[in-house]
Amino acid sequence: MTSAVTAFAPAGLDARPVYELRNVTKTFPKRNVHALDRVDLTLREGSFASVIGASGCGKSTLLKIMAGLLPPSSGSVVLAGKPVTGPRRDIGMMFQQATLFPWRTAIENVVLPIEIRDGKSAAQAKHADARALLELVGLKDFAHVFPNELSGGMAQRAAICRMLITEPAVLLLDEPFSALDELTRDFMNMELQRICLARNATSFLVTHSIQEAVVLSDVVYVMSPRPGRFVEAVTVDLPRPRTLEMITTPRFGALVDRIRSRLDKGAFL
Amino acid sequence: MTPPASTPSAAAAGPADTVWTEEVSLIDRIPRSVAMIGLFVAFIALWQFTVSVGLVSPIILASPWATLEQLIFVGNNLLSGDYMLRALWITTKEVVYSFALAITLGFSLGVLVGETGFGERAVMPYLVAIDTMPKIAFAPLFIAWLGFDIHSKVALATFVATFPIVVGTAAGLHAADENSRLLFKTMGASRLQTLLKMKLPTGLPHFFTGLKIASVGVMAGAITGEFLGGGKGFGELIRVAASQLDTARVFALIIYLSLVGLATFGLVVWAQRRLVFWQKASVGGDALP
Numbered sequence A: 001m002t003s004a005v006t007a008f009a010p011a012g013l014d015a016r017p018v019y020e021l022r023n024v025t026k027t028f029p030k031r032n033v034h035a036l037d038r039v040d041l042t043l044r045e046g047s048f049a050s051v052i053g054a055s056g057c058g059k060s061t062l063l064k065i066m067a068g069l070l071p072p073s074s075g076s077v078v079l080a081g082k083p084v085t086g087p088r089r090d091i092g093m094m095f096q097q098a099t100l101f102p103w104r105t106a107i108e109n110v111v112l113p114i115e116i117r118d119g120k121s122a123a124q125a126k127h128a129d130a131r132a133l134l135e136l137v138g139l140k141d142f143a144h145v146f147p148n149e150l151s152g153g154m155a156q157r158a159a160i161c162r163m164l165i166t167e168p169a170v171l172l173l174d175e176p177f178s179a180l181d182e183l184t185r186d187f188m189n190m191e192l193q194r195i196c197l198a199r200n201a202t203s204f205l206v207t208h209s210i211q212e213a214v215v216l217s218d219v220v221y222v223m224s225p226r227p228g229r230f231v232e233a234v235t236v237d238l239p240r241p242r243t244l245e246m247i248t249t250p251r252f253g254a255l256v257d258r259i260r261s262r263l264d265k266g267a268f269l
Numbered sequence B: 001m002t003p004p005a006s007t008p009s010a011a012a013a014g015p016a017d018t019v020w021t022e023e024v025s026l027i028d029r030i031p032r033s034v035a036m037i038g039l040f041v042a043f044i045a046l047w048q049f050t051v052s053v054g055l056v057s058p059i060i061l062a063s064p065w066a067t068l069e070q071l072i073f074v075g076n077n078l079l080s081g082d083y084m085l086r087a088l089w090i091t092t093k094e095v096v097y098s099f100a101l102a103i104t105l106g107f108s109l110g111v112l113v114g115e116t117g118f119g120e121r122a123v124m125p126y127l128v129a130i131d132t133m134p135k136i137a138f139a140p141l142f143i144a145w146l147g148f149d150i151h152s153k154v155a156l157a158t159f160v161a162t163f164p165i166v167v168g169t170a171a172g173l174h175a176a177d178e179n180s181r182l183l184f185k186t187m188g189a190s191r192l193q194t195l196l197k198m199k200l201p202t203g204l205p206h207f208f209t210g211l212k213i214a215s216v217g218v219m220a221g222a223i224t225g226e227f228l229g230g231g232k233g234f235g236e237l238i239r240v241a242a243s244q245l246d247t248a249r250v251f252a253l254i255i256y257l258s259l260v261g262l263a264t265f266g267l268v269v270w271a272q273r274r275l276v277f278w279q280k281a282s283v284g285g286d287a288l289p
Helices: A059-066 A106-110 A112-118 A120-125 A127-136 A152-164 A182-199 A210-216 A244-248 A250-266 B010-017 B032-052 B064-079 B083-115 B117-131 B135-146 B150-173 B178-186 B191-229 B234-243 B247-275 B277-286
Strands: A017-028 A033-044 A048-052 A074-079 A091-094 A170-174 A203-207 A219-224 A229-235
Touching (some): A017 A059, A033 A059, A033 A229, A048 A210, A059 A203, A091 A152, A106 A112, A106 A127, A106 A152, A112 A120, A112 B191, A127 A152, A152 A182, A182 A210, A203 A210, A210 A219, A210 A244, A210 A250, B032 B064, B064 B083, B064 B247, B083 B150, B083 B191, B083 B234, B083 B247, B135 B191, B178 B191, B191 B234, B247 B277
Parallel strands (some): A048 A203, A048 A219, A091 A170
Antiparallel strands (some): A017 A033, A219 A229
16 A cells, blocks of 8 residues: 655745655554554645644654654654754744743743753843743743743743744644633634744644644645554645634635545544 | 611611622631630640549649649740750750751652662662651660660651651652653753753652651651650650659640741741742641641
8 A cells, every 4th residue: 555645845835845754654562553654744944734633543653753752663754954863952842731840930931941952051141032932922021920820821822932942943733722722722823823924934733623733734634543644635725824714714614624534534443 | 868777778788789698607707816726725724624623633634734834944944054955955956967867868769769760669669668667666776776875866866757758759750740751851851950950840849748747757756766765855854754753844845845846847848938939829738827
């Protein structure tokens, strides 16, 4: 069986590829699990891609491999021309939980990655950048507030800043807003789009929500489990910037239907 | 213009709009200070009654009045810097030394057990085995090894107080959630960085729980050591007073001794409030007023 999808460029065919996965396979011999099967993926500069699939289809494994947290069993993983062999500063990552540390103020949380990699004085020197980022996400007045005084949405915004402070080449987003309520989540998705467009960020999102995937992405990869593989890449040809109003348009509905039909076939077997 | 008697007065008009309010039972409405003083008075009265009626011989249970007299006597002795103050000073030294030792030892062992696989798999089972022993029973051994001086008491008190700190530290190091660990991994943090910047701060509340238990344990250990091993500490004063059936003196001495314990405990609570400032709400509630 051939891989159903070959990577193709969504937004701007000519944009420079930033992240390239070729034939990535992952098996866990101990548990006899074939998690990923020959996954090919190209992320081009400034594009937004999503992967969607049922729980346990290998999305998280894929993301961990891309983040350098887990080695693939075979295949090549190349970011910005260099193979990924471990965690790297040009990979920004965000999780479902904001995971801010309560003994650090918002701004101290934001510069934490710098402090870890380059030490305290380097982190101190980055405070101006951190303040600019906090302003970008609308937390200008909360720089010196401790996390237990931030709402869930605000905490996730601070987490966005912490991800961006190292100026990563690619953003890996693991269901970043799924712990938030739906209203906040919609709003944060629009914020995320704004930030990504403003910084021409290359992003890769793992999600359970078809709607979220469509509204944010240039291309949505539909994944099926056991072994995890892409069964289709759906190009989202809605204009940018996307708005929440687009959700009610027929084109949006058609895309959602298309993705859902692919999920129905492969995902829940 | 006065309202008719049947309608609520102006003052009651506001509350009268509220048709349904939470009922608080009478006993819960007593202010805390009143309740505490009331309980204290009731306790003393019951105590005095028991002694006055002759239910218990005054040799076995001294009256509150006799105890108060002794409290004043011991207090005067302490203030004048006489032998009782020297005894209290010896016991305080034992408590301070053994608490410092227990923290050092307990924290080191806790990090070994909580951070390394070797510690968890090989050291922890032994620690658990020792912890289940009645540690006070080791007192004669410590006295045989270290003599009747302060050392044997410090050793016993340290022995008693170390384990809660080990357990607290180890539990604290395991308290960090998966997200925090993953985050530190993605930031490329070294093991030491992860320990210092994430695991230890996350575990501070657990560490302090251990410290609180230990702060009570050092006092118990030091006094037990003094009971069994003599010396010149406060425990010896209590032992002598008890052997003379001077229960009033025993009560008075215990009350002054408990001040040292209270101070140790208070110091821990104060340090916790300072260091674990993000947990403000939950710290104060668990012991001191």
